[in-house]
Amino acid sequence: MSYVVLARKYRPKNFGEMVGQEHVVQALANALTQQRLHHAYLFTGTRGVGKTTVSRILAKSLNCQDPDGQGGITATPCGVCQACTEIDGGRFVDYTELDAASNRGVDEVQTLLEQAVYKPVQGRFKVFMIDEVHMLTGHAFNAMLKTLEEPPEYLKFVLATTDPQKVPVTVLSRCLQFNLRPMAPETVQSHLGHVLQAEGIDADVQALRLLARGARGSMRDALSLTDQAIAYGGGQLQEAGVRQMLGSVDRGYVFRLIDALAAGDGGTVVQIADSLRMQGLSAAGALEEMAAVLQRMAVVQAVPTASSDDPDAPEIARLAAALPADETQLLYTMCLHGRAELGLAPDEYAALTMVLLRLLAFKPGATAAATAPAEKKTPGLTQPSPERAAAPPPARPQPAPMPAVAPAVAAQPAPTPAPARNAAGEVPPGQVLPVVEQRRREPMLVRDRPAQDVVGVPVRVQPEPSREPSRPPTEFERTDEGDFWHATVQQLVASEAVTALSRELALQSQLVARDTGHWLLRVERESLNQGASRERLQNALRAAGHAVDLGIEIGTVIDSPARRNAAAAAERQKQAEAVIHNDPFVQQMVRDFGAKIVPGSIKPA
Known part of the structure; x- marks a missing residue:
């Protein structure tokens, strides 16, 4: 006799043998006992949690006839009658299993639904079980909607899927949904x-x-x-x-790693990582075991009285006492994120070593310990005596107020850095850390240079073009020269005499004053005041019959061709909206049918 694998040999035959899904078993058992049967069931859950098993047990419960052939619907199928044995053997004519992963088209579903018009041959109910139902196409789902909503009284649908998000809501609304949970x-x-x-x-x-x-x-x-x-x-x-x-990692390695991390022993950490490499153990498994141990440590640190049947509980309690709670949380987070980095590195063991070294580098206090030897070896620094280190830092001198005009500024001595102190208020011997104080930003000082070497540099200051009060940029006022300048610019733009930046200069500028040979323009942005743009505009004006030289200043513009065009467009838009709002037909539609005018949909002709 051929060997039967354990997963098939010990597949549950009734609801009593199901483990880990008590919430589903209780609901189905009560429904069968009270004869409150739905016509469609949907079982969801990850692989191997019992979706197909529950559907077969449900089919046996609906068709069980007991050994004497007189039984009815029951929550405890006998398992010995013809219906139960044939369902277990996969040869019951009234129980049909359809694999939607390989039969996902509308033709296969239509062939299955054609059997729905015939009554059961041997059993009490026809049961259609569609596995991996989320793999069906959209047309296949649509083809079964009507039958799924109102099937014959002798037909039951059982659907199973690992991805219920891909099942249309029109199907979900027609089924009783049961979620089979992953088992502890x-x-x-x-x-x-x-x-x-x-x-x-x-x-x-x-x-x-x-x-x-x-x-x-x-x-x-x-x-x-x-x-x-x-x-x-x-x-x-x-x-x-x-x-x-x-390929699991022995927890002994994990305990040694956490001990080394708690002690800040980088050599032991690298040695253990090399041992894992030599033995071919999984790098991902090492981080997974570390995360599991750190999680148990965090629980012990938060709830010391929490009970656990883990045989490693004494060792975990010892590590929880040796490692601070904040470091435990930090290591746990880094282990979780480190597992995602293993696939990005060329060598997963090198990635594992980097993750472990990162755990060591981010250990609180590691930065200060690492920088202390560097300061000892820095040339030109002398180690202060304990008496000098314990002395309070000298008071920082207050700078004297600077006069309004000073030919030279005397150099001020740099403040003496204060030694770093520990929690007890003592200075560690042989360690001096600079104290950085946030100070008011002062002007750059010229030190150790004679006054005659200081050379004055002229500063170009942009003069204020106008003393008029500032106006908001959207304000528009007509000026005396505005009509003439607007007509001139419109003529240049229409004839394409100005393009690109020169056109923008003409449109955005205001004609402030003009005489026989000189016109003065005003713009608000410095970027428009370019020599090439001004030259092109001047040549275009001369070609149009205005032999003048242009001058440009920076200031507030209240009347430009662009502002006039914008004002004219706004007026046309306002008139167009008034025409629509005052139209009798539109008012009737709004009043009688609650119609609304979409903002921005009205455009002037």
Whole structure:
């Protein structure tokens, strides 16, 4: 007889054998007992948590006939009648399983729905089970909507998916949805113990703990790993063999790493990282184990009375007492982020070493310890005596007020840096750290230079062009020269005599004054006052019959061709909006039907 893997051999046959999904089992059992049956069920959850198993047990509960053939709908199928045995064997004619991953088109779904018009042949209900239903196409979902909403009374739909976000809401609203949760490692470990006891295989508790954690919430993955571990260990499950098979890192390495990090011993950290490399252990597993231990340490630090069945609890409690709580949180965060960096480095062990060194570098107080030897070796510095180090720093002299005009400024002595002190108020011997004080920013001083060497540099100051009060940039006022300048610029723009920056100079400027051979323009932005732009505008004016020289000043512009154009456009827009708002038909639509005029949709003709 061929060997049957544990995941199939120990698949639950009834709701009583289901583990870790009590919330789903209780709801379905009560519904079956009270005969409150829905026509469509949707089971969601990650891989290996029991979606297909629950659907088969539900199908058996609906069609179970008991050994005497007189049974009805029940929450405890007998497992020996023809319907139960054939459903377990996958040959019950009224139970159809469709794999939507390989049958995702509208034709396959339509073929399945054509069977819905026929009543059950052997059982009490027809059950259509569609696995990985999120893989169906949009047309396939649409094809089954009507039948899914109002199926015949003898038809039940059971849908299963690992990604319910991809299922249309029109389908979700027609189903009762049950979310099967990932199982806790303790639940998986307990179930593995019962399975191995039934198989007659001795297993180490630590080996079962490693398998339960490696399954990551999936019972099928746990049983598959157990099969692999039995084959690897020659029929035995020992911690060393399982750890080597999974590539897991022994917690002894983790404890040594945390001890070295707590002591700031970088040499030991690098040595342990090299040991992990030589033994071929997983770098990601090392960081994962460190994160798990640090999490337990954080719990012990926050709740010292918390109980735990972990055999490493005494060692974790010792490390929790040796490492401050803030450093524990910092190391835990860095371990989590470090796992994402392993794939970016050319060598994952080099990345692991960098993560561990980063944990050491960001340890509070590491910066001060690292900078102390550098200050000792700096040439030109003398070590202060303890008496001098303990003396308070001299008072910083207050600078005398500077006169309004000073030919030279005397150099002021730099303040003496104060020695750094520890929490007890004492200065560590042989360590002097500069104290940086935030001071008022003072002008640059000319030191140690005779007064005759100071040369005055002329400063170009932009004169104020006008004494008029400042106006807001949007204010527009008509001036005497504005009409003439606007007409002249419009003529130049229409004939394309000015383009680019010269056109912008003409549009944004105001004609302040003009005489026979000289015109004065005013602009607000310095960027428009360019020699090339002024030259082009001057040549265009001369070509148009105005032989003048242009002068440009910077100031407030209240009347320019651009402002006149903007004012004219705003007036046209206002008139167009008034025409629409005053239209009788528009007013009737607004009054009778609540119509609204979309802002910005009205444009003048």
